[in-house]
Amino acid sequence: MQSLQPATPIEQVSDLSNEEVQSAHIDVGPMPRAIELAPWDVSPGTQTAPAEVLHRRSPYNLRRTVRTEGLRARIREQLRPTVYAFDKHYLALAKIKKTNPKLQYPPTNVKLLYSSISPISLGITLAQFGSILRLCQSCDRYLFVERCRTHKCSAPPVNIREEGLYVPQLMMLEDFGGLTAADIKAFFQVCDTCCRVFSQRFAHFHECPGAPGEADL
Structure with missing residues (x-):
């Protein structure tokens, strides 16, 4: 059996010539990938490659020349959004529709709700009354049309005959259970x-x- 020879230290190999390395039958193996890609000569017989190559560090020594806090500040400045004044250019991009104040628009649901309770109002038509209420299929209670998403069937009933109770404000609550028939x-x-x-x-x-028209029924 062939006896194993102790490995020759790297310092000794670097001091030997190519002929001495071949005569000593020293197998240095393939060169590391990082050393092969180095821009300088790292052939056997020269000095050991710099630590930047072996550890894949930048040869420009950025760790010492650029401070971490300064680098972070530059990154924050680059990521900070730029703001502009809302001028006529952005008003045109918004595509705001025009309105004619002389035209009569239908009242909103909130206005109809308050008009049905107001003492200075003529009241609302049956068609308007039907447009502002919705009937829950689970609890059979009537709720305001704009509170359908927040309606809770488990909400306790309210005594509608209680003195001082303001129904429009009550029906505007998000957790209101609704009115019964x-x-x-x-x-x-x-x-x-x-x-x-x-x-x-x-x-x-x-x-x-006076008598209502067909549209009011």
Whole structure:
């Protein structure tokens, strides 16, 4: 069996010539990938390659010339968004539609809700009353059309006959359970001439505008 020879230290190999290395039958093996890609001569017989090559570090020594805090500050400045004034250019990009103040637009759902309770209002039509309410299929209670997503069937019922209770504000609450058919019957009334709906509390303030048209029914 061939005896194993102790490995020759790197310092000794670097001091030997190529002929001496070949005569000593020293197998230095393939050169490391990092050393092969180095821009300087790292052939056997020269000095050991710099640590930047062996450890894949930058040869420009950036770790010593650039401070970490300064580098982070530069990165933050680059990532900071740039703001512009909202001028006519962005107004045109927004594509805001025009409106004519002389035209009569239909009232909003919130205005209709408050008009049905207001003492200075003529009330709302049956069609308008039906447009601002929705009937829950689970609890059979009526709720405001703009609170359908936040309606809770498990919410406790409310005594609609309680003095000082303001129904529009109550129906605007996000967690309101809604009104039952009995609540609507106790709170609202309908004029037999104009068929408008209003609160029974202010029935004596109602000024009937006359017979309704087909669109009001």
